[in-house]
Amino acid sequence: MALKILQDLRQAAVTSKVFVQRDYTSGTICKFQTKFPAELESRMDKQQFEETIQTLNNLYAEAEKLGGRSYLEGCLACLTAYTIFLCMETHYEKVLKKIAKYIQEQNEKIYAPLGLLLTDPIERGLRVVEITIFEDRSIGSR
């Protein structure tokens, strides 16, 4: 009995992963490749995928943006000998929270119904966007 369950599981739980790598052509900023992976061709719309990645790229660009605000934050931090980071959240961290929320939203609305799961890149050290593909072949109900 246990063996049969094991076999069923092995069929039901086969997953594979697709990794969207970083795009370094603009330098060291955090940006992911928008090339549509071949494994997802049968699962989802290319346009949708590109839009998700592009939004992520834009959000990361916003986090790393060099401008008046980030310089002000940097100077203020320097003057307080960087102790201000003990009480204040940096702009980057705020944007990361926004990104996490966006990914959750995308998973709920778009990817989960297709049997896919986006993993927040911060959990992979900003190396890759990991997309897990669930292939349900479980027989009968759970």
Next chain:
Amino acid sequence: MKNCEYQQIDPRALGTSNTRTSTTLPCGRKNSQRLRRKWEVFPGNNRFYCDGRVMMGRQCGVLPLTIGLIFITSGLFFTFDCPFLVDRLTVFIPVIGGVLFVFVIMTLLQTSFTDPGILPRALPDEAVDIERQIDNSGSASYRPPPRTKEILINDQVVKLKYCFTCKMFRPPRTSHCSMCDNCVERFDHHCPWVGNCVGKRNYRFFYAFIVSLSFLTSFIFGCVITHLTLRSQGVNGIIQAIQDSPASVAELVICFFSIWSILGLSGFHTYLVASNLTTNEDIKGSWSSKRGEESGNPYTYNNIFTNCCVVLCGPIPPSLIDRRGFLPPDDAPQTVTSDTELPPFMSKNDANMCTQGTKELLQSMALSTVIQSTCTPGTPKTAPVTQESLLRTVSITVSPPNRPPSTGCSGHQAQRPIDVSCSQKGNKRSAHHTHKPMLRVSSPPYSLSHSPLILSDGPDMGFIPLN
């Protein structure tokens, strides 16, 4: 492609899983063993204190000496020189000295205890995927992935090297530190004086430290000279002055020898900041025109002010290694974590019952061959961690047989003599670089290649970076 590199079964873990099958843990009961945090299984050579809040390099180097010298010199200054100078000159002398001293110590501690920008090692799935992408020829014999990949940044060809320890192509400007056994972003150098690497996240602290230290040493030096001069004017010359205040001589000696190196280092790093270079790049001559090719630094903004702003006042990215996050419990039932750790959408989305059921079944199977019903006790947040730990199947051997010579991974330090005090020790130490096991698995791998399926409840699920 054969994944013959990626198979290792930890006999210890197998042993524990065997014993576990004979016991059934009741749902909801938290194991008596406490939950471990990720810093405890961090694969690099780092030390962690205050439960993961503070980290530094493995060999603290001469950090105690640095701190000691600063404290001793400043202490002597405040005790022996300041009273005299306050009488004769102004009360602002100890005030300025005090401000500088506090600033120096704070920046030093921040440099030493901050994560320099360590990149977490690639998970086995990713490593396998990268190799698959590179080695698409499908040859039967296993070849290591090619060591370099070329990309274009701002019309400049940049070579990305593959790091065999971290199993990933290093991003640009990243280098692997042999002392800390980590890839560090925007790697500058490993500084034994602060006992840590200097990289993207703590470079500004390091720069602030050396600049303020040069001010402090120059200030103390100047004050001591003034003190001895004034004293020798009043009484019987310089000898008497020295006899009256021997501590000042000690301070003079220390400051004299430090000033050359500290001022030199500050000047050198000011040049690096202004041209948006790292010590590593400068020493290797990555962008120098001496190479005979058309090459320039692709990262510079060609404006000294902009470069300075970017390097010193740009945003600090958060630490990518989640030191204080919790690992999935060692032998607590995986079911304990199932419901709370499923991504929120899973529980809400009824249309995805199949997937949810799959995951729950996976998790329950991970415990034992007997299926247990899922429960929902409270456990610490680690939302996608569990699915990762369950879906990972492999571990990586301790030292791959085809590991390249150490320069491949750790070639960050100068191979030619340089006049920068910080990098001297690194050269000697790189020979002692040892490998560490990256991950251990606790059950036999079921299937490899790109469909990893694991039923494991191993003690070490490896290093999982989480926000």
